[in-house]
Amino acid sequence: MSEPKSILVIGGGISGMTAALEAAEAGKSVALIEKSPYIGGRVARINQYFPKFCPPVCGMEINLKRIKSNPNITIYTLAEVDSISGSAGNYDVSVTVNPRYVNSKCTLCGKCSEVCTAEIDDDFNLGMCKTKAAYLPHKMAYPRLYVLDPSIIGTDDAQKCKEACKYDAVDLDMKPEKVTINAAAIIVATGWQPFDASKVDYYNFDKNDNIITNVMMERLNAEDGPTQGKILRPSDGKEPASVAFVQCAGSRDENYQGYCSGVCCAATIKQIHYVREQYPDAEITVFYIDIRTPGRLEDLYLKAQEDEKVTFQKGKAVNIDGTSNGNLLIEAEDTLTGVKSKKEVEMVVLATGMVPNLAETGLPGGGATFDKYGFIVPDGEGIYGAGVAKRPVDVAVCTKDSTGTALKAIQCLVRG
Amino acid sequence: MAKAKFIEPDLDFIHEISSAEMQKCYQCSTCTVVCPISPEVNPFPRKEMIWAQWGLKDRLLADPDVWLCHNCNDCSVNCPRGANPGDLLATLRNYFYTKNAWPAFLGKAVNTPSMLPFIIAIPAVLILLLAAINGTLTPLFPLEDGHIRYGAMFPGMTLIDPLFVSATLFVIMSFSISISKLWSGMNNMTPRVPNKGMPLVQAIIATIQEILTHSRFDECGQAKTRSSAHKALVFSFIALAIVTGVVAGLEWLDILFDINLVSSGHHVTPLPFLSIIGGPLKLLANAGALLLIYGVYTAIMNRKNDPEGETFGKQTYQDWFLLYTILTIALTGLGSELLRLVNIAPIAYSVYFIHLIAVFMLIAYLPFSKFAHIVYRTTAIIHSKHVGRYEMTAEDVKGKEAIML
CATH class of the missing domain: 1.10.1060.10 (Alpha-helical ferredoxin)
Structure with a gap:
C-alpha cells in the first residue's frame, strides 16, 4: 500500500468534525464520511447554545474554515459504510458514495432549484416544511454544492435542472461509487436522532400539530427555519399565549428510553428564553420529574425560577388531548399539592431525548460493543466511539470527548 | 416556617x-x-x-x-x-x-401455603364430627329407597345449618372489628367534604348499583377481560345465594311447621324438578353453577396466560387460593348433582363432602382470604361516596396541608 494509512471518521457532525480536525491538524491523513449531503449534523440545526445563548453558526464557521484549509482531510458526503474488515492498525472499510447529481462546477446560482417543480420534505427542518428537490440543504451547507434528490432522477424535473444549469454542474449520469478506505483507526461519531415521540401513545403527538418536540422548537426559532424565526403554532400560525414544556418525554422510562439524555432540562430553559423574547406575556409551564441542570447550568434554572411567567410544576405530564380550538389539555398530578388536574395551553413542547443512531443497526461489519441503549461502550483498540454515539452529552462535552478520541486514534495509527 | x-x-x-x-x-x-x-x-x-x-x-x-x-x-x-x-x-x-x-393466627394459617392441609382439615373434621354426633355416618353412604339423598348423611338442620350459621357469625364478628377500625381510619384520612358527599343510605344504594353494573371496574384499561369474568362470578354468587337461602327457608318450614312447599315427600331436597317452586329454583341453581364455572375458568385462564403478571399484575398465593376454592365449589357442586343422578353413592357422597369443605373455606375464612375484598372494597366505595371523594376538587383542599408528606 503506497498511500499512508489514515484515520477514518464516521459521521460529520460536531463530534466527527472535531475529531477529524484534531487528527488532521496533528498531521495525520483523515477520511471523513457523512451520510447526508452536508456536514454539521444536529448542531447545524440548533438555533442557540446553552448556557450563553449564542448561535452555533460562529463555531461552525471556524470549523469549516479549518476543514477547508486542511489538505489532510478528505470528505465523502452522501456516503455510508458497507463493511469493515481487518483489525486495529489495519482496517479496510468499504464505503458507498451515493450520487449528488451535482458536480464541483456548481456555483450556487440556484437556477436548478428555480426550475424544479417537485418538492420534498425539508430534512434539515425536520420535515416541518418542504424544499425543492434540487436544493442547497441549508444556508451554510458544506460542501457548497446543490443536491438533486434521487426521487426526481429520470423525470422531466431532472432534465429541466440540467438544462437550466449553464455551468454544466448537473450530472444526471452519476452512479453510486464504491470506495475502499485503508485506516489504522476508526472513530465512530455517528451521533443521534431525536426520540420518536409518537411511540408514547398518551401524548397523542402524531394527532396534534400543536404538540412539537424540542428539536422542532429550535427550527421554529431559527431565521432559516420554516417560520423565519417566529414561534407560531403549527396548526393555525397563531402566536401562542401559553406554552407548556413536557420534560422526560419518553426519557427515563424503561418502556421507551431508559436513560436521561442529560441535555433536555437545560435545553428547555433555553427555549423558555426563546418564548419570553418573542412573547413577553406568554404563560409558560414546565412539567418535570426532576430538573437536571448540573454544575454551572444550575444558574440557568435558578434564573428561570425567578421569572413570574414561568411555573415549574413537579409531576410528569401524561395525557395530552386536543381541544376543538387547537389548544391542548395536559393532565398531570402536582405532586407537591397532591392535586391531579388538566391545564389548557396553546402549544406543547415535548422535551425528547437523544437516541443513538446506531441503536438499531449497530456498526456494519461489527467491531464495536454497544450497551443496551445502543451507545458504544469504550473497550478495545482500533474502533473508538466519540460524542453522542458513546453517551448522551451536550456539544461542549462532545468536542472535548472527540479531541480525546482523536488522540486515541493517533496513538493507534503510530503504533501501526 | x-x-x-x-x-x-x-x-x-x-x-x-x-x-x-x-x-x-x-x-x-x-x-x-x-x-x-x-x-x-x-x-x-x-x-x-x-x-x-x-x-x-x-x-x-x-x-x-x-x-x-x-x-x-x-x-x-x-x-x-x-x-x-x-x-x-x-x-x-x-x-x-x-x-x-382478627384472629391473627387464622390470617397466617389461611395465607401460608404449607398450612393448607391444616385449614382444609378444620372443616373436614368438623363436618365428620357433626355427622358422627348426628349418627349419620353409619351406614356410610346411605341410600333411601335405593337413592342418594345428601341430607341423609349430612342433615341440613343439625349439621349444615349450625356449622354455616356459626361460621357466618364468626365472620361477622371478625369483620366488625376490622371494618370499624378501617372506617374511623378512613374518616380521619379523608374527611367528609360538606355538601359533596351522599348521606350514608344513599351511598350504600349507589355502591350496590356500582357493584352490580361494574361501572367503575369497566373503566379500567388493562382489565376488560377481568371485568367480564368478575361480572359472571358476582351474578353466579347472587343466583346461588338466592337458591341456598330459599332452600334453607323451605327446609326450616318443613321441619318446624311440617309444611313442604315443593314435594309431597318427606324432604325438601333433592328438589323435584316438576314443581312450581322446585323447577325455577333448580334452573337458577344450574344456571348459577354454569356461570360460576365460566367466570372462574376465565379468571384462572387470564392469570395462567400471564405468568409474569405483565397484564394482570403479579400472581400471589391469595389469588390462587380464592380461584381454586371457587373452582372446587363449582365443580363439586355440579358434580354432586350429576353423581346423585347416576346414583354412585360412595363417589357422590365423597364429592359432596369436598363441596361442603370448600364452601366452608370460602365462608368461614372470608376475612382472611382475598374474598374479603367484597367487604373491604364495598366499605371503601361506600365511604368514598359518603365523603364525596370523587367530587372533591382542588378548592376543597386549598390552604390545607397536603396529606402526601
Missing part, C-alpha cells in the same frame, strides 16, 4: 410489604394520571408508593384508596421504572387479609 412533621417509619412493615420493584419508584406520578379511576384530589397510587417506601403503616392501613383500586394494572404497565404500583396495592390488600384480620 411550616410546622415540622415527624415521620415514623415502621421498619418491619417495610420489610413485610417491600419489593425490589417498589423501591425503584421515583415519584413521577405517571401512575396516578394513567389510572382511569383515581380521583382528582390526593389521587392514588403515587402517594401509596412513597408511604410504603417510608414504612408509613398507619396511613396505609387507613387508606381507602388501597380498596378503591380495582387492580386493572394500567399503572404498572405504564410505570417508567417498572415499580409496579398495582402490585404494591395488591400486596397491601393481602396484608389486610394476612396480618390485619
Whole structure:
C-alpha cells in the first residue's frame, strides 16, 4: 500500500468534525464520511447554545474554515459504510458514495432549484416544511454544492435542472461509487436522532400539530427555519399565549428510553428564553420529574425560577388531548399539592431525548460493543466511539470527548 | 416556617410489604394520571408508593384508596421504572387479609401455603364430627329407597345449618372489628367534604348499583377481560345465594311447621324438578353453577396466560387460593348433582363432602382470604361516596396541608 494509512471518521457532525480536525491538524491523513449531503449534523440545526445563548453558526464557521484549509482531510458526503474488515492498525472499510447529481462546477446560482417543480420534505427542518428537490440543504451547507434528490432522477424535473444549469454542474449520469478506505483507526461519531415521540401513545403527538418536540422548537426559532424565526403554532400560525414544556418525554422510562439524555432540562430553559423574547406575556409551564441542570447550568434554572411567567410544576405530564380550538389539555398530578388536574395551553413542547443512531443497526461489519441503549461502550483498540454515539452529552462535552478520541486514534495509527 | 412533621417509619412493615420493584419508584406520578379511576384530589397510587417506601403503616392501613383500586394494572404497565404500583396495592390488600384480620393466627394459617392441609382439615373434621354426633355416618353412604339423598348423611338442620350459621357469625364478628377500625381510619384520612358527599343510605344504594353494573371496574384499561369474568362470578354468587337461602327457608318450614312447599315427600331436597317452586329454583341453581364455572375458568385462564403478571399484575398465593376454592365449589357442586343422578353413592357422597369443605373455606375464612375484598372494597366505595371523594376538587383542599408528606 503506497498511500499512508489514515484515520477514518464516521459521521460529520460536531463530534466527527472535531475529531477529524484534531487528527488532521496533528498531521495525520483523515477520511471523513457523512451520510447526508452536508456536514454539521444536529448542531447545524440548533438555533442557540446553552448556557450563553449564542448561535452555533460562529463555531461552525471556524470549523469549516479549518476543514477547508486542511489538505489532510478528505470528505465523502452522501456516503455510508458497507463493511469493515481487518483489525486495529489495519482496517479496510468499504464505503458507498451515493450520487449528488451535482458536480464541483456548481456555483450556487440556484437556477436548478428555480426550475424544479417537485418538492420534498425539508430534512434539515425536520420535515416541518418542504424544499425543492434540487436544493442547497441549508444556508451554510458544506460542501457548497446543490443536491438533486434521487426521487426526481429520470423525470422531466431532472432534465429541466440540467438544462437550466449553464455551468454544466448537473450530472444526471452519476452512479453510486464504491470506495475502499485503508485506516489504522476508526472513530465512530455517528451521533443521534431525536426520540420518536409518537411511540408514547398518551401524548397523542402524531394527532396534534400543536404538540412539537424540542428539536422542532429550535427550527421554529431559527431565521432559516420554516417560520423565519417566529414561534407560531403549527396548526393555525397563531402566536401562542401559553406554552407548556413536557420534560422526560419518553426519557427515563424503561418502556421507551431508559436513560436521561442529560441535555433536555437545560435545553428547555433555553427555549423558555426563546418564548419570553418573542412573547413577553406568554404563560409558560414546565412539567418535570426532576430538573437536571448540573454544575454551572444550575444558574440557568435558578434564573428561570425567578421569572413570574414561568411555573415549574413537579409531576410528569401524561395525557395530552386536543381541544376543538387547537389548544391542548395536559393532565398531570402536582405532586407537591397532591392535586391531579388538566391545564389548557396553546402549544406543547415535548422535551425528547437523544437516541443513538446506531441503536438499531449497530456498526456494519461489527467491531464495536454497544450497551443496551445502543451507545458504544469504550473497550478495545482500533474502533473508538466519540460524542453522542458513546453517551448522551451536550456539544461542549462532545468536542472535548472527540479531541480525546482523536488522540486515541493517533496513538493507534503510530503504533501501526 | 411550616410546622415540622415527624415521620415514623415502621421498619418491619417495610420489610413485610417491600419489593425490589417498589423501591425503584421515583415519584413521577405517571401512575396516578394513567389510572382511569383515581380521583382528582390526593389521587392514588403515587402517594401509596412513597408511604410504603417510608414504612408509613398507619396511613396505609387507613387508606381507602388501597380498596378503591380495582387492580386493572394500567399503572404498572405504564410505570417508567417498572415499580409496579398495582402490585404494591395488591400486596397491601393481602396484608389486610394476612396480618390485619382478627384472629391473627387464622390470617397466617389461611395465607401460608404449607398450612393448607391444616385449614382444609378444620372443616373436614368438623363436618365428620357433626355427622358422627348426628349418627349419620353409619351406614356410610346411605341410600333411601335405593337413592342418594345428601341430607341423609349430612342433615341440613343439625349439621349444615349450625356449622354455616356459626361460621357466618364468626365472620361477622371478625369483620366488625376490622371494618370499624378501617372506617374511623378512613374518616380521619379523608374527611367528609360538606355538601359533596351522599348521606350514608344513599351511598350504600349507589355502591350496590356500582357493584352490580361494574361501572367503575369497566373503566379500567388493562382489565376488560377481568371485568367480564368478575361480572359472571358476582351474578353466579347472587343466583346461588338466592337458591341456598330459599332452600334453607323451605327446609326450616318443613321441619318446624311440617309444611313442604315443593314435594309431597318427606324432604325438601333433592328438589323435584316438576314443581312450581322446585323447577325455577333448580334452573337458577344450574344456571348459577354454569356461570360460576365460566367466570372462574376465565379468571384462572387470564392469570395462567400471564405468568409474569405483565397484564394482570403479579400472581400471589391469595389469588390462587380464592380461584381454586371457587373452582372446587363449582365443580363439586355440579358434580354432586350429576353423581346423585347416576346414583354412585360412595363417589357422590365423597364429592359432596369436598363441596361442603370448600364452601366452608370460602365462608368461614372470608376475612382472611382475598374474598374479603367484597367487604373491604364495598366499605371503601361506600365511604368514598359518603365523603364525596370523587367530587372533591382542588378548592376543597386549598390552604390545607397536603396529606402526601
